[in-house]
Amino acid sequence: MSENFVIIIPQFNDWEALNLLIEKINADVSTSILANTTLLVVDDCSSRLRSVPFANFDGKEIKVLRLYRNLGHQKAIAIGLSYVAENLPTDKVIVMDADGEDAPSDINSLVRKSLEEPDKIIFAERNKRTEGLLFRSFYVIYKLIFNLLTGKMITFGNFSLVPKSRLQNLVRVSEIWNNYPGGIIKSRIPYDSVLTNRAKRLAGESKMNFVSLVLHGLSAISVMIDTTAVRILIFSMFMSGVAIAFIFVIIFLKLIGNATPGWASTLGSTLMILMLQAFLISLFLVFMVLQYRSQQHFIPAVHYRDFVEKVDTIS
Structure with missing residues (x-):
């Protein structure tokens, strides 16, 4: 047939x-x-x-x-x-x-x-x-x-x-x-x-x-988007870990007296702000995706x- x-x-x-x-x-x-x-x-x-x-x-x-x-x-x-x-x-x-x-x-x-x-x-x-x-x-x-x-x-x-x-x-x-x-x-x-x-x-x-x-x-x-959001969150957590490592290096340089005055505090606070922003935005994206998955779809x-x-x- x-x-x-x-x-x-x-x-x-x-x-x-x-x-x-x-x-x-x-x-x-x-x-x-x-x-x-x-x-x-x-x-x-x-x-x-x-x-x-x-x-x-x-x-x-x-x-x-x-x-x-x-x-x-x-x-x-x-x-x-x-x-x-x-x-x-x-x-x-x-x-x-x-x-x-x-x-x-x-x-x-x-x-x-x-x-x-x-x-x-x-x-x-x-x-x-x-x-x-x-x-x-x-x-x-x-x-x-x-x-x-x-x-x-x-x-x-x-x-x-x-x-x-x-x-x-x-x-x-x-x-x-x-x-x-x-x-x-x-x-x-x-x-x-x-x-x-x-x-x-x-x-x-x-x-x-x-x-x-x-x-x-x-x-x-x-x-x-669900997979994408989780991958972005994981990436932001990884970058946050890198930022924290840099902050410890900055603190160490500050303690041993090798840091330029004002440089350590400026760079450390900038890294901390960027880290928190990236993590919170990624976390917000994940929660938005989870909320979307609970809704009725077309x-x-x-x-x-x-x-x-x-x-x-x-x-």
Whole structure:
């Protein structure tokens, strides 16, 4: 029996690139996969209306899910997954971007890997990126900071395959509302990856600027804020220990008469103030996180309908 597929594509004012992407999906995705595929376009309340018809799609159908307001890429993905989980019969769900940087030919690799690991979410891990040197440098820094603050490695983005067996689990992970890959890491749902090369944008210009990239990175880290807060607290305690050691050295130098007048007291009091501030701020952050964990969270599977304006089916 053939498997059913749904490809979720969130987009905002990227109609031209989306049409080119549909043509590449027709050309590059295996016929056996394509024939049983529904395309779900999550229109993130685009400010520019679609002026041309969709390109012909060789799969089953195209559905356009329009949102009441612009929510951003990550929330659009969470809503798309929740809609599929409740309304569309499917065996595998594929999440990809509309700009074409997620190569449709890699869908075949994701499906093959899923046959080997049928109970895992499969991510497309970037083996080679096409961005400039500055972007790649900041991306390396982001991965290092993410690993330092969370103890986890993140080497992938949104491009992924979700098996039916994990879909209902996934749409009840509140963290995917903030950051999709980070939420999966936090949820401990098993996942694996395949190496892929990032393609080039098909049309238009990227809406991701430096500020957006920083916010995206911070959102991924914030998903694991409990671990991050504890790690910051431990680091502040370590630095407090170092500060105390320096204070003892200063006192020792003062006692033996090798300290410059006024220097020991100024440096010692400064270190003490910095130590106390760092420790108290870190402790406050930990208590805020513990308070947050006791509150009811946003569950995409339950609340996504509040943002769906309409769903159109295009044959």
